Amino acid sequence: MWGIIATWRMAFDGVTVASQLLKEGVTVGDAIESAVRLVEDNPVYKSVGYGGLPNIQGAVQLDAAYMDGDTYQIGGVAGISDVKNPISVAKQLSKERFNSFLVGEGARDYAVLNGFDIQNMLTDRAKAEWEKRLKEVQKNQLNPYDGHDTVSMVGLDVSGSMATGTSSSGLFLKQPGRVGDSPLSGSGFYVDSEIGGAAATGLGEDLMKGCLSYEIVRLMKAGYTPQEACNQAVYDFDARLTKRNEKAGAFSLIAMDCNGAWGVATNVEFTFVVATENQRPTMYVAIPAEDNQTNIEPITEEWLEQQRKNPTVD
Template identity: 65%
Template sequence: MVWGAIATWRMAHDGVVKALDLLERKQHSGDAVEELIKTVEDYPYYKSVGYGGLPNAEGILEMDAAFMDGDSFKIGAVAGITDVSNPISVARKLSDDKFNSFRVGEGATRYAMTEGFHRKNMLTERAHKIWEKRLKEIHENNLNPYNGHDTVGAITLDQMGSMTAGTSSSGLFMKKPGRVGDSPLSGSGFYVDSQIGGATATGLGEDLMKGCLSYEIVRLMGEGLSPQAACDKAVYEFHDKLTARYGKAGAFSLIAMNKAGEWGVATNVEFTFSVGNDKEAPQIFIANMGENHTTKIESITQEWLDAYEKRIKAPIE
Protein backbone atom coordinates (compact mmCIF):
# COMPACT_ATOMS: atom_id res chain seq x y z
CA MET A 1 0.00 0.00 0.00
CA VAL A 2 1.00 3.61 -0.60
CA TRP A 3 1.56 6.22 2.11
CA GLY A 4 3.48 9.47 2.42
CA ALA A 5 3.95 12.87 4.04
CA ILE A 6 5.30 16.21 2.89
CA ALA A 7 5.69 19.45 4.85
CA THR A 8 7.07 22.94 4.45
CA TRP A 9 10.50 24.01 5.70
CA ARG A 10 13.35 22.21 7.39
CA MET A 11 11.60 22.77 10.73
CA ALA A 12 9.03 20.14 9.80
CA HIS A 13 11.49 17.28 9.25
CA ASP A 14 11.30 15.69 12.70
CA GLY A 15 7.52 15.83 12.42
CA VAL A 16 7.62 14.20 8.99
CA VAL A 17 9.71 11.36 10.44
CA LYS A 18 7.11 10.83 13.18
CA ALA A 19 4.24 11.03 10.71
CA LEU A 20 5.77 8.45 8.39
CA ASP A 21 6.28 6.07 11.30
CA LEU A 22 2.58 6.35 12.14
CA LEU A 23 1.58 5.90 8.50
CA GLU A 24 3.78 2.83 8.11
CA ARG A 25 1.94 1.37 11.09
CA LYS A 26 -1.38 1.96 9.30
CA GLN A 27 -2.46 4.92 11.41
CA HIS A 28 -4.90 7.49 10.02
CA SER A 29 -3.63 10.45 7.99
CA GLY A 30 -5.37 12.83 10.42
CA ASP A 31 -3.38 11.48 13.36
CA ALA A 32 -0.20 11.72 11.30
CA VAL A 33 -0.68 15.32 10.22
CA GLU A 34 -1.64 16.40 13.74
CA GLU A 35 1.44 14.73 15.25
CA LEU A 36 3.66 16.22 12.54
CA ILE A 37 2.48 19.76 13.19
CA LYS A 38 2.43 19.42 16.98
CA THR A 39 6.12 18.49 16.81
CA VAL A 40 6.82 21.84 15.15
CA GLU A 41 4.48 23.77 17.46
CA ASP A 42 6.25 22.39 20.55
CA TYR A 43 9.82 23.27 19.52
CA PRO A 44 10.86 26.62 21.05
CA TYR A 45 13.50 27.58 18.48
CA TYR A 46 11.13 27.81 15.52
CA LYS A 47 10.16 31.47 15.39
CA SER A 48 7.08 31.29 13.20
CA VAL A 49 5.00 28.47 14.70
CA GLY A 50 3.61 27.71 18.14
CA TYR A 51 5.75 27.88 21.28
CA GLY A 52 8.59 30.28 20.57
CA GLY A 53 6.71 31.99 17.74
CA LEU A 54 7.25 35.71 17.36
CA PRO A 55 4.51 38.07 18.56
CA ASN A 56 2.53 40.87 17.00
CA ALA A 57 3.33 44.58 17.26
CA GLU A 58 1.99 44.70 20.82
CA GLY A 59 4.03 41.73 22.01
CA ILE A 60 1.12 39.25 21.94
CA LEU A 61 1.54 35.87 20.26
CA GLU A 62 -1.51 35.25 18.07
CA MET A 63 -1.61 31.92 16.26
CA ASP A 64 -3.52 30.51 13.28
CA ALA A 65 -4.11 26.87 12.34
CA ALA A 66 -6.31 24.70 10.13
CA PHE A 67 -7.14 21.03 9.62
CA MET A 68 -8.89 19.47 6.61
CA ASP A 69 -10.09 15.90 6.08
CA GLY A 70 -9.78 14.93 2.43
CA ASP A 71 -12.42 12.19 2.65
CA SER A 72 -15.29 14.30 3.96
CA PHE A 73 -13.99 17.85 3.29
CA LYS A 74 -14.47 18.61 7.00
CA ILE A 75 -12.51 21.73 7.95
CA GLY A 76 -11.68 23.23 11.33
CA ALA A 77 -9.68 26.39 11.82
CA VAL A 78 -8.62 29.00 14.36
CA ALA A 79 -7.18 32.47 13.89
CA GLY A 80 -5.68 34.80 16.45
CA ILE A 81 -5.84 32.14 19.17
CA THR A 82 -3.66 32.76 22.25
CA ASP A 83 -2.24 30.77 25.17
CA VAL A 84 -2.99 27.32 23.73
CA SER A 85 -0.27 24.70 23.35
CA ASN A 86 -1.32 23.17 20.06
CA PRO A 87 -3.60 25.18 17.79
CA ILE A 88 -3.62 22.35 15.23
CA SER A 89 -5.36 20.11 17.76
CA VAL A 90 -8.01 22.76 18.40
CA ALA A 91 -8.53 23.09 14.65
CA ARG A 92 -8.93 19.34 14.31
CA LYS A 93 -11.50 19.25 17.10
CA LEU A 94 -13.44 22.05 15.41
CA SER A 95 -13.53 20.08 12.14
CA ASP A 96 -16.08 17.78 13.78
CA ASP A 97 -18.55 20.67 14.20
CA LYS A 98 -20.99 21.30 11.37
CA PHE A 99 -21.46 24.90 12.53
CA ASN A 100 -19.00 27.34 14.12
CA SER A 101 -16.02 25.34 12.85
CA PHE A 102 -13.80 28.40 12.27
CA ARG A 103 -13.21 30.40 15.45
CA VAL A 104 -11.18 33.59 15.84
CA GLY A 105 -9.56 35.60 18.61
CA GLU A 106 -11.11 35.42 22.06
CA GLY A 107 -13.80 33.06 20.78
CA ALA A 108 -11.18 30.57 19.61
CA THR A 109 -9.28 30.75 22.89
CA ARG A 110 -12.45 30.40 24.97
CA TYR A 111 -13.49 27.38 22.93
CA ALA A 112 -10.12 25.72 23.52
CA MET A 113 -10.36 26.30 27.27
CA THR A 114 -13.94 24.99 27.40
CA GLU A 115 -12.90 21.84 25.54
CA GLY A 116 -10.04 21.17 27.95
CA PHE A 117 -7.05 22.01 25.77
CA HIS A 118 -3.83 22.79 27.61
CA ARG A 119 -3.46 26.46 28.48
CA LYS A 120 0.10 27.75 28.25
CA ASN A 121 1.96 31.04 27.87
CA MET A 122 3.32 30.48 24.37
CA LEU A 123 5.55 33.57 24.29
CA THR A 124 9.05 32.45 25.28
CA GLU A 125 11.67 34.70 26.84
CA ARG A 126 13.74 34.32 23.68
CA ALA A 127 10.88 35.42 21.44
CA HIS A 128 10.19 38.40 23.71
CA LYS A 129 13.84 39.46 23.47
CA ILE A 130 13.68 39.28 19.67
CA TRP A 131 10.54 41.45 19.75
CA GLU A 132 12.23 44.02 22.00
CA LYS A 133 15.27 44.09 19.72
CA ARG A 134 13.10 44.64 16.65
CA LEU A 135 11.24 47.49 18.35
CA LYS A 136 14.55 49.20 19.05
CA GLU A 137 15.77 48.66 15.48
CA ILE A 138 12.56 50.09 14.05
CA HIS A 139 12.82 53.17 16.24
CA GLU A 140 16.55 53.79 15.71
CA ASN A 141 16.94 52.82 12.05
CA ASN A 142 13.44 53.29 10.61
CA LEU A 143 13.38 49.66 9.47
CA ASN A 144 10.44 47.85 7.91
CA PRO A 145 8.96 45.97 10.87
CA TYR A 146 7.70 42.98 8.92
CA ASN A 147 9.80 39.87 8.75
CA GLY A 148 9.10 36.16 9.06
CA HIS A 149 6.05 34.29 7.80
CA ASP A 150 7.07 30.63 7.65
CA THR A 151 3.94 28.51 8.06
CA VAL A 152 4.25 24.81 8.66
CA GLY A 153 1.94 23.19 6.16
CA ALA A 154 1.64 19.43 5.75
CA ILE A 155 -0.15 16.78 3.71
CA THR A 156 -0.39 13.14 4.71
CA LEU A 157 -1.60 10.04 2.86
CA ASP A 158 -2.40 6.83 4.74
CA GLN A 159 -2.60 3.21 3.64
CA MET A 160 -6.39 3.35 3.48
CA GLY A 161 -6.17 6.10 0.86
CA SER A 162 -7.29 8.91 3.16
CA MET A 163 -5.53 12.26 2.94
CA THR A 164 -5.34 15.17 5.39
CA ALA A 165 -3.91 18.67 5.23
CA GLY A 166 -2.94 20.91 8.13
CA THR A 167 -1.31 24.27 8.77
CA SER A 168 -0.05 26.22 11.78
CA SER A 169 1.58 29.63 12.05
CA SER A 170 2.18 32.57 14.36
CA GLY A 171 1.93 34.72 11.27
CA LEU A 172 3.83 37.78 10.22
CA PHE A 173 6.27 39.00 12.88
CA MET A 174 5.21 42.42 14.19
CA LYS A 175 1.82 42.13 12.50
CA LYS A 176 -0.96 44.42 13.63
CA PRO A 177 -3.24 42.83 16.26
CA GLY A 178 -5.95 40.80 14.60
CA ARG A 179 -4.11 40.33 11.32
CA VAL A 180 -4.76 36.94 9.71
CA GLY A 181 -2.87 35.49 6.75
CA ASP A 182 -3.68 32.67 4.37
CA SER A 183 -2.81 29.77 6.68
CA PRO A 184 -6.30 29.07 8.12
CA LEU A 185 -8.15 29.88 4.90
CA SER A 186 -9.42 26.96 2.79
CA GLY A 187 -8.23 27.01 -0.80
CA SER A 188 -5.55 29.56 -0.05
CA GLY A 189 -3.40 28.12 2.74
CA PHE A 190 -4.47 24.51 2.20
CA TYR A 191 -6.79 22.16 0.37
CA VAL A 192 -7.10 18.38 0.13
CA ASP A 193 -9.30 15.87 -1.67
CA SER A 194 -8.48 12.21 -0.97
CA GLN A 195 -9.56 11.23 -4.48
CA ILE A 196 -6.99 13.62 -5.98
CA GLY A 197 -4.39 14.99 -3.55
CA GLY A 198 -3.57 17.99 -1.40
CA ALA A 199 -1.54 21.18 -1.27
CA THR A 200 -0.47 23.71 1.36
CA ALA A 201 1.21 27.10 1.20
CA THR A 202 3.74 29.19 3.09
CA GLY A 203 4.85 32.76 2.53
CA LEU A 204 3.34 36.23 2.58
CA GLY A 205 -0.32 35.62 3.31
CA GLU A 206 -1.51 38.91 1.91
CA ASP A 207 -0.24 37.86 -1.53
CA LEU A 208 -1.08 34.16 -1.26
CA MET A 209 -4.70 35.09 -0.56
CA LYS A 210 -4.86 36.82 -3.92
CA GLY A 211 -4.46 33.52 -5.76
CA CYS A 212 -6.10 30.58 -3.88
CA LEU A 213 -3.14 28.52 -5.07
CA SER A 214 -3.66 25.45 -2.88
CA TYR A 215 -7.06 24.80 -4.41
CA GLU A 216 -5.72 25.55 -7.88
CA ILE A 217 -2.96 22.95 -7.52
CA VAL A 218 -5.45 20.30 -6.40
CA ARG A 219 -7.73 21.23 -9.30
CA LEU A 220 -4.87 20.86 -11.76
CA MET A 221 -3.91 17.48 -10.31
CA GLY A 222 -7.53 16.45 -10.74
CA GLU A 223 -7.21 17.28 -14.43
CA GLY A 224 -4.30 14.85 -14.71
CA LEU A 225 -1.22 16.95 -14.02
CA SER A 226 1.50 15.50 -11.82
CA PRO A 227 2.03 17.26 -8.48
CA GLN A 228 5.20 18.90 -9.80
CA ALA A 229 3.57 20.07 -13.02
CA ALA A 230 0.55 21.39 -11.09
CA CYS A 231 2.76 23.30 -8.65
CA ASP A 232 4.88 24.79 -11.43
CA LYS A 233 1.88 25.89 -13.47
CA ALA A 234 -0.14 27.37 -10.59
CA VAL A 235 2.69 29.11 -8.75
CA TYR A 236 4.72 30.59 -11.58
CA GLU A 237 1.78 31.70 -13.69
CA PHE A 238 0.32 33.46 -10.67
CA HIS A 239 3.70 34.95 -9.74
CA ASP A 240 3.86 36.49 -13.20
CA LYS A 241 0.24 37.65 -13.14
CA LEU A 242 0.57 39.24 -9.70
CA THR A 243 3.81 40.97 -10.65
CA ALA A 244 2.19 42.38 -13.79
CA ARG A 245 -1.02 43.57 -12.16
CA TYR A 246 0.02 44.40 -8.60
CA GLY A 247 3.59 45.48 -9.32
CA LYS A 248 5.31 42.85 -7.20
CA ALA A 249 4.84 39.40 -5.69
CA GLY A 250 5.77 38.55 -2.13
CA ALA A 251 7.45 35.32 -1.14
CA PHE A 252 5.37 32.19 -1.53
CA SER A 253 6.06 28.46 -1.73
CA LEU A 254 3.69 25.54 -2.15
CA ILE A 255 3.91 21.79 -1.69
CA ALA A 256 1.65 19.05 -3.02
CA MET A 257 1.12 15.31 -2.83
CA ASN A 258 -1.33 13.21 -4.84
CA LYS A 259 -3.20 10.04 -3.92
CA ALA A 260 -0.34 7.94 -5.34
CA GLY A 261 2.17 9.49 -2.93
CA GLU A 262 3.88 11.50 -5.69
CA TRP A 263 4.90 15.01 -4.67
CA GLY A 264 5.84 18.39 -6.03
CA VAL A 265 6.86 21.89 -4.95
CA ALA A 266 7.19 25.34 -6.47
CA THR A 267 8.55 28.56 -5.01
CA ASN A 268 9.63 32.09 -5.85
CA VAL A 269 12.25 32.16 -3.04
CA GLU A 270 14.78 29.73 -1.60
CA PHE A 271 12.64 27.15 0.14
CA THR A 272 13.27 23.98 2.13
CA PHE A 273 10.86 21.11 2.67
CA SER A 274 10.77 17.55 4.00
CA VAL A 275 9.13 14.59 2.30
CA GLY A 276 8.98 10.81 2.40
CA ASN A 277 6.73 7.96 1.33
CA ASP A 278 6.59 4.17 1.21
CA LYS A 279 9.40 4.17 -1.39
CA GLU A 280 11.58 7.10 -0.20
CA ALA A 281 13.01 7.66 3.29
CA PRO A 282 12.25 11.11 4.76
CA GLN A 283 14.65 13.69 3.37
CA ILE A 284 15.13 17.45 3.40
CA PHE A 285 15.39 19.24 0.07
CA ILE A 286 16.01 22.83 -0.99
CA ALA A 287 14.11 24.37 -3.88
CA ASN A 288 14.53 27.51 -5.97
CA MET A 289 12.74 29.01 -8.93
CA GLY A 290 14.26 27.62 -12.12
CA GLU A 291 14.02 28.70 -15.72
CA ASN A 292 10.89 28.61 -17.87
CA HIS A 293 8.42 28.06 -15.04
CA THR A 294 10.24 25.13 -13.50
CA THR A 295 11.57 24.38 -10.03
CA LYS A 296 15.15 23.44 -9.22
CA ILE A 297 15.26 20.89 -6.37
CA GLU A 298 18.43 19.69 -4.64
CA SER A 299 19.26 17.62 -1.58
CA ILE A 300 20.25 19.64 1.46
CA THR A 301 23.89 19.57 2.50
CA GLN A 302 25.23 18.87 5.98
CA GLU A 303 26.96 22.23 5.86
CA TRP A 304 23.61 23.92 5.31
CA LEU A 305 22.02 21.96 8.16
CA ASP A 306 24.84 22.84 10.55
CA ALA A 307 24.56 26.53 9.69
CA TYR A 308 20.78 26.36 10.15
CA GLU A 309 21.04 24.86 13.64
CA LYS A 310 23.61 27.46 14.63
CA ARG A 311 21.48 30.30 13.30
CA ILE A 312 18.19 29.39 14.98
CA LYS A 313 19.87 28.84 18.35
CA ALA A 314 22.20 31.85 18.28
CA PRO A 315 22.10 34.03 21.43
CA ILE A 316 19.95 37.15 21.22
CA GLU A 317 22.20 40.12 21.81
Protein backbone atom coordinates (compact mmCIF):
# COMPACT_ATOMS: atom_id res chain seq x y z
CA MET A 1 0.00 0.00 0.00
CA TRP A 2 1.05 3.57 -0.63
CA GLY A 3 -0.73 6.82 0.16
CA ILE A 4 -0.45 10.53 0.73
CA ILE A 5 -2.64 13.14 2.41
CA ALA A 6 -2.06 16.90 2.23
CA THR A 7 -3.58 20.12 3.55
CA TRP A 8 -5.55 22.47 1.27
CA ARG A 9 -6.58 22.02 -2.31
CA MET A 10 -3.46 23.94 -3.41
CA ALA A 11 -1.72 20.58 -2.80
CA PHE A 12 -3.70 18.82 -5.56
CA ASP A 13 -1.04 19.02 -8.28
CA GLY A 14 1.68 18.05 -5.84
CA VAL A 15 -0.29 15.07 -4.55
CA THR A 16 -0.99 13.99 -8.14
CA VAL A 17 2.73 13.97 -8.92
CA ALA A 18 3.58 12.30 -5.61
CA SER A 19 0.99 9.59 -6.16
CA GLN A 20 2.56 8.75 -9.52
CA LEU A 21 6.00 8.60 -7.89
CA LEU A 22 4.75 6.43 -5.02
CA LYS A 23 3.08 4.10 -7.49
CA GLU A 24 6.41 3.73 -9.29
CA GLY A 25 8.11 2.80 -6.03
CA VAL A 26 9.90 6.07 -5.32
CA THR A 27 10.62 6.62 -1.61
CA VAL A 28 8.08 8.57 0.40
CA GLY A 29 10.73 11.15 1.26
CA ASP A 30 11.40 11.97 -2.36
CA ALA A 31 7.69 11.92 -3.22
CA ILE A 32 6.85 14.36 -0.43
CA GLU A 33 9.75 16.63 -1.30
CA SER A 34 8.60 16.76 -4.94
CA ALA A 35 5.01 17.47 -3.95
CA VAL A 36 5.85 20.25 -1.50
CA ARG A 37 8.27 21.82 -4.01
CA LEU A 38 5.44 22.09 -6.54
CA VAL A 39 3.39 24.07 -4.03
CA GLU A 40 6.40 26.19 -3.04
CA ASP A 41 7.18 26.99 -6.68
CA ASN A 42 3.65 28.07 -7.60
CA PRO A 43 3.38 31.85 -7.21
CA VAL A 44 -0.41 31.66 -7.04
CA TYR A 45 -0.35 30.18 -3.52
CA LYS A 46 0.02 33.08 -1.12
CA SER A 47 0.99 31.21 2.01
CA VAL A 48 3.83 28.93 0.87
CA GLY A 49 7.19 29.51 -0.84
CA TYR A 50 7.46 31.74 -3.90
CA GLY A 51 4.63 34.26 -3.82
CA GLY A 52 4.13 33.76 -0.10
CA LEU A 53 2.89 36.89 1.65
CA PRO A 54 5.55 38.93 3.46
CA ASN A 55 5.94 39.97 7.07
CA ILE A 56 5.10 43.43 8.40
CA GLN A 57 8.34 44.81 6.96
CA GLY A 58 7.69 43.35 3.49
CA ALA A 59 10.18 40.48 3.87
CA VAL A 60 9.19 36.92 2.95
CA GLN A 61 10.37 34.66 5.78
CA LEU A 62 9.64 30.97 5.37
CA ASP A 63 9.34 27.94 7.67
CA ALA A 64 9.61 24.28 6.66
CA ALA A 65 10.31 20.88 8.17
CA TYR A 66 10.78 17.27 7.18
CA MET A 67 10.58 14.13 9.36
CA ASP A 68 11.57 10.56 8.51
CA GLY A 69 9.22 8.08 10.18
CA ASP A 70 11.74 5.24 10.08
CA THR A 71 14.48 6.99 12.05
CA TYR A 72 12.61 9.92 13.66
CA GLN A 73 15.19 12.19 12.02
CA ILE A 74 13.98 15.77 11.71
CA GLY A 75 15.23 18.73 9.74
CA GLY A 76 13.78 22.20 9.92
CA VAL A 77 14.26 25.80 8.92
CA ALA A 78 12.48 28.86 10.30
CA GLY A 79 12.52 32.49 9.29
CA ILE A 80 14.59 31.62 6.21
CA SER A 81 14.86 34.19 3.39
CA ASP A 82 15.62 34.02 -0.33
CA VAL A 83 15.56 30.23 -0.52
CA LYS A 84 13.55 28.76 -3.39
CA ASN A 85 12.66 25.46 -1.72
CA PRO A 86 12.73 25.44 2.07
CA ILE A 87 11.44 21.84 2.12
CA SER A 88 14.59 20.63 0.37
CA VAL A 89 16.83 22.39 2.87
CA ALA A 90 14.80 20.84 5.71
CA LYS A 91 15.05 17.38 4.15
CA GLN A 92 18.81 17.64 3.81
CA LEU A 93 19.13 18.92 7.39
CA SER A 94 17.21 15.86 8.63
CA LYS A 95 20.30 13.79 7.81
CA GLU A 96 22.45 15.79 10.24
CA ARG A 97 22.96 14.40 13.72
CA PHE A 98 23.60 17.91 15.07
CA ASN A 99 22.45 21.35 13.91
CA SER A 100 19.39 19.98 12.12
CA PHE A 101 17.05 22.88 12.95
CA LEU A 102 18.36 26.26 11.76
CA VAL A 103 16.72 29.68 11.94
CA GLY A 104 17.19 33.10 10.39
CA GLU A 105 20.49 34.08 8.81
CA GLY A 106 22.09 30.80 9.85
CA ALA A 107 19.49 28.84 7.89
CA ARG A 108 20.00 31.03 4.82
CA ASP A 109 23.78 30.72 5.06
CA TYR A 110 23.50 26.92 5.28
CA ALA A 111 21.33 26.88 2.15
CA VAL A 112 23.79 29.07 0.24
CA LEU A 113 26.79 27.04 1.37
CA ASN A 114 25.11 23.79 0.36
CA GLY A 115 24.18 24.92 -3.12
CA PHE A 116 20.45 25.38 -2.78
CA ASP A 117 18.75 27.75 -5.23
CA ILE A 118 18.54 31.33 -4.01
CA GLN A 119 15.95 33.68 -5.40
CA ASN A 120 13.89 36.72 -4.49
CA MET A 121 10.74 35.13 -3.08
CA LEU A 122 8.63 38.29 -3.16
CA THR A 123 6.36 38.41 -6.21
CA ASP A 124 4.83 41.63 -7.54
CA ARG A 125 1.43 40.22 -6.61
CA ALA A 126 2.46 39.49 -3.03
CA LYS A 127 4.06 42.94 -2.73
CA ALA A 128 0.91 44.62 -4.01
CA GLU A 129 -1.22 42.65 -1.54
CA TRP A 130 1.17 43.60 1.27
CA GLU A 131 0.96 47.32 0.40
CA LYS A 132 -2.83 47.17 0.15
CA ARG A 133 -3.29 45.26 3.38
CA LEU A 134 -0.86 47.42 5.29
CA LYS A 135 -2.88 50.50 4.35
CA GLU A 136 -6.14 48.79 5.33
CA VAL A 137 -4.74 47.71 8.68
CA GLN A 138 -3.36 51.17 9.41
CA LYS A 139 -6.63 52.80 8.44
CA ASN A 140 -9.17 50.40 9.91
CA GLN A 141 -7.43 48.62 12.75
CA LEU A 142 -8.19 45.32 11.07
CA ASN A 143 -6.73 42.18 12.53
CA PRO A 144 -3.80 41.62 10.18
CA TYR A 145 -3.35 37.95 10.90
CA ASP A 146 -5.73 36.10 8.68
CA GLY A 147 -3.73 34.01 6.20
CA HIS A 148 -1.91 31.04 7.69
CA ASP A 149 -2.30 28.15 5.30
CA THR A 150 0.59 25.75 5.63
CA VAL A 151 1.02 22.96 3.14
CA SER A 152 1.56 19.82 5.20
CA MET A 153 1.77 16.27 3.92
CA VAL A 154 1.98 12.78 5.37
CA GLY A 155 2.90 9.86 3.13
CA LEU A 156 3.48 6.12 3.05
CA ASP A 157 5.46 4.23 0.42
CA VAL A 158 5.28 0.61 -0.77
CA SER A 159 8.22 -0.35 1.43
CA GLY A 160 6.25 0.77 4.50
CA SER A 161 8.28 3.89 5.16
CA MET A 162 6.47 7.06 6.18
CA ALA A 163 7.47 10.73 6.15
CA THR A 164 5.99 14.15 6.64
CA GLY A 165 6.82 17.58 5.25
CA THR A 166 5.55 21.10 5.94
CA SER A 167 6.15 24.49 4.31
CA SER A 168 4.70 27.91 5.09
CA SER A 169 5.26 31.62 4.85
CA GLY A 170 3.46 31.92 8.18
CA LEU A 171 1.08 34.65 9.24
CA PHE A 172 0.55 37.48 6.77
CA LEU A 173 2.06 40.68 8.24
CA LYS A 174 3.77 38.71 10.98
CA GLN A 175 6.49 40.35 13.05
CA PRO A 176 10.03 39.72 11.77
CA GLY A 177 11.37 36.40 13.05
CA ARG A 178 7.92 35.07 14.04
CA VAL A 179 7.77 31.29 13.80
CA GLY A 180 4.62 29.17 13.84
CA ASP A 181 4.03 25.46 14.33
CA SER A 182 5.12 24.33 10.87
CA PRO A 183 8.78 23.64 11.71
CA LEU A 184 8.04 22.39 15.25
CA SER A 185 8.03 18.67 15.93
CA GLY A 186 4.88 17.40 17.63
CA SER A 187 2.95 20.60 16.87
CA GLY A 188 3.32 21.00 13.10
CA PHE A 189 4.07 17.37 12.28
CA TYR A 190 5.01 13.95 13.67
CA VAL A 191 5.44 10.55 12.07
CA ASP A 192 6.42 7.04 13.09
CA SER A 193 6.52 4.47 10.27
CA GLU A 194 5.33 1.72 12.61
CA ILE A 195 2.20 3.72 13.49
CA GLY A 196 1.37 6.65 11.23
CA GLY A 197 1.81 10.36 10.88
CA ALA A 198 -0.06 13.62 11.37
CA ALA A 199 0.45 17.23 10.36
CA ALA A 200 -1.21 20.59 10.90
CA THR A 201 -2.24 23.89 9.41
CA GLY A 202 -3.69 26.84 11.24
CA LEU A 203 -2.75 29.38 13.86
CA GLY A 204 0.73 28.27 14.94
CA GLU A 205 0.60 30.13 18.25
CA ASP A 206 -2.36 27.96 19.26
CA LEU A 207 -1.19 24.72 17.62
CA MET A 208 1.99 24.75 19.69
CA LYS A 209 -0.14 24.91 22.83
CA GLY A 210 -1.59 21.48 21.99
CA CYS A 211 1.11 19.31 20.33
CA LEU A 212 -1.73 17.82 18.30
CA SER A 213 0.36 16.08 15.64
CA TYR A 214 2.15 14.09 18.31
CA GLU A 215 -1.12 13.42 20.15
CA ILE A 216 -2.81 12.05 17.01
CA VAL A 217 0.08 9.66 16.34
CA ARG A 218 -0.07 8.56 19.97
CA LEU A 219 -3.80 7.90 19.74
CA MET A 220 -3.25 5.83 16.59
CA LYS A 221 -0.63 3.86 18.53
CA ALA A 222 -3.27 3.26 21.19
CA GLY A 223 -5.59 1.74 18.55
CA TYR A 224 -7.64 4.68 17.32
CA THR A 225 -8.29 4.91 13.59
CA PRO A 226 -6.81 8.04 11.98
CA GLN A 227 -10.27 9.63 11.87
CA GLU A 228 -11.02 8.76 15.51
CA ALA A 229 -7.59 10.06 16.54
CA CYS A 230 -8.10 13.36 14.70
CA ASN A 231 -11.59 13.84 16.13
CA GLN A 232 -10.44 13.03 19.66
CA ALA A 233 -7.33 15.23 19.63
CA VAL A 234 -8.69 18.25 17.76
CA TYR A 235 -12.09 18.70 19.39
CA ASP A 236 -10.86 17.95 22.89
CA PHE A 237 -8.09 20.52 22.51
CA ASP A 238 -10.36 23.08 20.88
CA ALA A 239 -12.70 22.80 23.88
CA ARG A 240 -9.89 23.00 26.45
CA LEU A 241 -8.24 25.94 24.72
CA THR A 242 -11.51 27.83 24.47
CA LYS A 243 -12.17 27.21 28.16
CA ARG A 244 -8.68 28.11 29.36
CA ASN A 245 -7.82 30.87 26.94
CA GLU A 246 -11.22 32.35 26.01
CA LYS A 247 -10.73 31.58 22.32
CA ALA A 248 -9.14 29.13 19.93
CA GLY A 249 -7.62 30.05 16.58
CA ALA A 250 -8.36 28.11 13.40
CA PHE A 251 -6.62 24.76 13.08
CA SER A 252 -6.94 21.61 10.99
CA LEU A 253 -5.11 18.31 11.27
CA ILE A 254 -4.53 15.51 8.78
CA ALA A 255 -3.40 11.96 9.54
CA MET A 256 -2.52 8.72 7.78
CA ASP A 257 -1.67 5.41 9.41
CA CYS A 258 0.85 2.77 8.32
CA ASN A 259 -1.89 0.98 6.36
CA GLY A 260 -2.85 4.02 4.31
CA ALA A 261 -6.07 4.74 6.22
CA TRP A 262 -6.55 8.46 6.80
CA GLY A 263 -8.47 11.03 8.82
CA VAL A 264 -8.98 14.75 9.27
CA ALA A 265 -10.42 17.06 11.90
CA THR A 266 -10.79 20.83 11.91
CA ASN A 267 -12.50 23.70 13.71
CA VAL A 268 -13.07 25.61 10.43
CA GLU A 269 -14.00 24.86 6.82
CA PHE A 270 -10.92 23.09 5.47
CA THR A 271 -9.94 21.53 2.16
CA PHE A 272 -7.46 18.69 1.70
CA VAL A 273 -6.28 16.14 -0.84
CA VAL A 274 -5.80 12.38 -0.59
CA ALA A 275 -4.41 9.73 -2.92
CA THR A 276 -3.76 6.08 -2.14
CA GLU A 277 -3.21 2.85 -4.03
CA ASN A 278 -6.99 2.48 -3.97
CA GLN A 279 -7.98 6.08 -4.60
CA ARG A 280 -7.04 8.56 -7.30
CA PRO A 281 -6.09 12.06 -6.10
CA THR A 282 -9.25 13.52 -4.59
CA MET A 283 -10.06 16.93 -3.12
CA TYR A 284 -12.29 17.02 -0.06
CA VAL A 285 -13.83 19.68 2.10
CA ALA A 286 -14.16 19.10 5.85
CA ILE A 287 -16.18 20.97 8.44
CA PRO A 288 -16.65 20.31 12.15
CA ALA A 289 -19.89 18.45 12.90
CA GLU A 290 -21.88 17.67 16.06
CA ASP A 291 -20.66 15.30 18.76
CA ASN A 292 -16.97 15.81 17.97
CA GLN A 293 -17.31 14.37 14.49
CA THR A 294 -16.09 15.75 11.17
CA ASN A 295 -18.16 16.14 8.04
CA ILE A 296 -16.07 15.22 5.02
CA GLU A 297 -17.32 15.47 1.43
CA PRO A 298 -15.54 15.16 -1.91
CA ILE A 299 -15.31 18.54 -3.60
CA THR A 300 -17.81 18.83 -6.43
CA GLU A 301 -17.90 21.00 -9.54
CA GLU A 302 -20.72 22.92 -7.89
CA TRP A 303 -18.58 23.59 -4.82
CA LEU A 304 -15.70 24.85 -6.97
CA GLU A 305 -18.07 27.06 -8.95
CA GLN A 306 -19.43 28.50 -5.70
CA GLN A 307 -15.89 29.17 -4.47
CA ARG A 308 -15.01 31.01 -7.67
CA LYS A 309 -17.94 33.35 -7.06
CA ASN A 310 -17.58 33.70 -3.31
CA PRO A 311 -14.36 32.27 -1.90
CA THR A 312 -14.56 31.08 1.71
CA VAL A 313 -11.61 28.71 1.87
CA ASP A 314 -8.32 28.07 0.06
